[in-house]
Amino acid sequence: MNDVIFTLFGDGRNLDPLQMGLRAVIVFVITLVLIRISGRRSFGQRSPFDLVVVILLGATLSRAIVGASPFLATIAAAFVIVVCHRLLAWACVHSHGLERLVGGGEREVFSNGKFNDDEMNAALITATDIRESVRQKTGACSFDNVAAAILERNGEVSVIRKKQPG
Known part of the structure; x- marks a missing residue:
């Protein structure tokens, strides 16, 4: 089973086009899930607060596609970014001062x-x-x-x- 996974997805930076393509498909699906978790706010309002998530997710998840970082660790980091954004957005809803500080x-x-x-x-x-x-x-x-x-x-x-x- 590990041989099949390694053959399909590769390891490290030595990826062939098929492996990179499969990684891209998987990251695409994971990104859709993360966007759904993050909520419409991240990709609808485009405030500086929300753009941070977009930029960080793009930069982080691209590393999983090209093999620059370990795949699962990169996905975990992207999930943490989305959770942090969601928690901070929730806190801003409940604190006008924090909302003003974060959102301007x-x-x-x-x-x-x-x-x-x-x-x-x-x-x-x-x-x-x-x-x-x-x-x-x-x-x-x-x-x-x-x-x-x-x-x-x-x-x-x-x-x-x-x-x-x-």
């Missing part, structure tokens, strides 16, 4: 017809970035119908339109 906060970068230089400098965002978002969200070059622009925690700029009279 939104920044109002434009309001009342003016750019907020302090918020823009803190977020390293320019007026050009905000103008681009306004054009994309409103379909207009003008700020005439814009009440506010808010840099969200995920890096996207939300554009709040002015209320229309009537």
